Amino acid sequence: MNEFEQQIYAAVYQIPSGSVATYGDIAKLAGYPGYARHVGKVLSSLPKDTQLPWFRIINSQGRISLKGTSLERQMARLREEGILVEPNGKISLKKYRWRELIDLN
Template sequence: MSKHQRIYAVVRQIPAGYVATYGDVAALAHLPGHARLVGYALHALPEFSDVPWQRVINAQGKLSLGRAFPGGELHQRHLLEAEGIVFGANGKISLKHFRWQPPSHEPAHEDVLKAQ
């Protein structure tokens, strides 16, 4: 199983109406400190897939599509707002209220595999 597949498996666990940071996803995919790989994995994702990439944002509560896809942030914002996420006046999401907190402290690797 590739690291990308593990990352996608974790992102698929994020329920609508919640978000997670790149660092969170990396940790849950058992890749601590490899937040950058998460960004790269999502970048390599096809436009249409079953992975809710829009629910992954950076640790500052902002969208990070700026450098990769000009104008893509607006698209992502619309997707998130359609799921109930509310943006602040500064364009940031309140991680206090919308950050996804996984059921168990650290889901077993087997659970992630079973969810496939």
Template sequence: MPNFDDQIYAVLVQIPKGKVTTYGDVAKIAGFPRHARHVGKLLGRLPKESRLPWFRVVNGKGMISLKGARFIDQRELLLEDGVEVKENGAISLRRFKWDGDPA
């Protein structure tokens, strides 16, 4: 059976610059459907110096789920990446969602 963490990381590195995907879609693409919360927990444990594009993952409503300074960090990284993010953390999934095709 594939290692959950490694499978999630393998999906993360495929998300192209300027795109986002959801926790649920990361889990599904990695072969672990219905494990969105596990994806969120795993990303929350990444070291600060991680080079994985964790910030390209948002909730199923197209919103940044993080709070406080982490919200600001994710929003700034997405803006630098070319993703339009509203002040409240909303992102148009219709426009910016990655469909799972390798970059």
């Protein structure tokens, strides 16, 4: 496990329940601005039983980047936290985007 992954995990772990963050937010918070695509790469290789709130990560357009059953699973997890997710996977960044720690930097 390299330094990059460590930082990504640490950042994702901080996202509070009930809110979401974009790939770019996580990359930036982890100290690797511009590495949004790599955040997705790391998350795609997480073990199925991970404790990390990977489902709280969505793209900059406020939509879930997964498809098929994976998309269904992520929508379910988010709704369990009270987040409103439209049938097409759209989420209101305006309402749920995690800002707290990001603004502190």
